[in-house]
Amino acid sequence: MxxxxxxxxxxxxxxxxxxxxxxxxxxxxxxxxxxxxxxxxxxxxxxxxxxxxxxxxxxxxxxxxxxxxxxxxxxxxxxxxxxxxxxxxxxxxxxxxxxxxxxxxxxxxxxxxxxxxxxxSTPTESADNLLQIGELTLWPGKRTAQWRNAPLELTSTEFNLLLQLARNAGRVVSKRELSEQALGRSLTRFDRSIDVHLSSIRHKLGRRPDGQSWIETIRGIGYQFIRE
Missing domain, CATH: 3.40.50.2300 (Response regulator)
Known part of the structure; x- marks a missing residue:
């Protein structure tokens, strides 16, 4: 219980x-x-x-x-x-x-x-398996992350959002898809929770060398994690 x-x-x-x-x-x-x-x-x-x-x-x-x-x-x-x-x-x-x-x-x-x-959730990945995109490393089984070889402190929701974006790095992921797969619920009108969580993740990752964010907003479509 x-x-x-x-x-x-x-x-x-x-x-x-x-x-x-x-x-x-x-x-x-x-x-x-x-x-x-x-x-x-x-x-x-x-x-x-x-x-x-x-x-x-x-x-x-x-x-x-x-x-x-x-x-x-x-x-x-x-x-x-x-x-x-x-x-x-x-x-x-x-x-x-x-x-x-x-x-x-x-x-x-x-x-x-x-x-x-x-x-x-019990993901298919074992605790030893990892997902690496550039300087980002995620261990889905252990639900831990590293950024630039340092621990990346994420809330449970932030981890799920970043994991979905990293798995689709270089591809735009719709807000609806993120809500269903990372939040476990359907997207509702005027729901800004994903935007706020992604803002926090962006802050933790910092800026790319060109000054842009590692997570781009594609207006009217969704979000994309940028590959190096």
């Missing part, structure tokens, strides 16, 4: 979601403020953390920063509907996905399962 941590100061909503998630096979621990949520999250005993943005004692964004600096547990943010600022900040700081509130329990379960599938 997957253990989840749900951090939300709306006690009634949190208990309702806990009961629903229990029916879906998850064991859920609740925390109702940011400070308690951060302490519980840092125990490292959870497969995934669901984290509300607006909370007392510490905001979800503050908790995200504290947790992500110490452990790599997948995190889904609960954000106010239409609040793009919190959404983008959360993704930039390492959240794996977000769900706008109010949300249905069914939608939350679908997002949780999609993230867990990405994290727990």
């Amino acid at each position: 997957n253990r989840l941590l749900l951090v939300d100061d709306d006690v009634e909503l949190a208990e309702m979601l806990r009961d629903y998630l229990a029916q879906e096979g998850f064991a859920v621990t609740l925390a109702h403020d940011g400070e308690a949520g951060a302490q519980e999250a840092l125990s490292g005993q959870y497969a995934l953390i669901v984290l509300d943005v607006m909370m007392p004692r510490a905001s979800g964004v503050e908790v995200l920063g504290r947790v992500r600096s110490q452990i790599s547990t997948p995190i889904i943010m609960l954000t106010a509907k239409g609040d793009d600022v919190d959404r983008i900040i959360g993704l930039e700081m390492g959240a794996d996905d977000y769900v706008p509130k109010p949300c249905t329990p069914r939608e939350l379960v679908a997002r949780i399962r999609a993230v867990l599938r990405r994290v727990n």
Whole structure:
């Protein structure tokens, strides 16, 4: 049974979601403020953390920063509907996905399962096999990466996106394809999560010698990892 941590100061909503998630096979621990949520999250005993943005004692964004600096547990943010600022900040700081509130329990379960599938997937590559494109080296089996012979720290979602682009290096990959293969869900209108994750990856890779990005945006089509 997957253990989840749900951090939300709306006690009634949190208990309702806990009961629903229990029916879906998850064991859920609740925390109702940011400070308690951060302490519980840092125990490292959870497969995934669901984290509300607006909370007392510490905001979800503050908790995200504290947790992500110490452990790599997948995190889904609960954000106010239409609040793009919190959404983008959360993704930039390492959240794996977000769900706008109010949300249905069914939608939350679908997002949780999609993230867990990405994290727990067993790729055909063994831990010893690698994918090398220029100065980028990826070990899909171990889910680790190197860039220019130095460890490349990536979130789970960033790793999946970069892996898909590297596997198709020199070819344009559509945004829809990236969403389905790397995020495990269909692309929705106005969803900017891929753009934000790719912005973070670009920052970590730096610039090519000509000053351009290693990941090019092909407007209206998709993205391409540039071969050296």
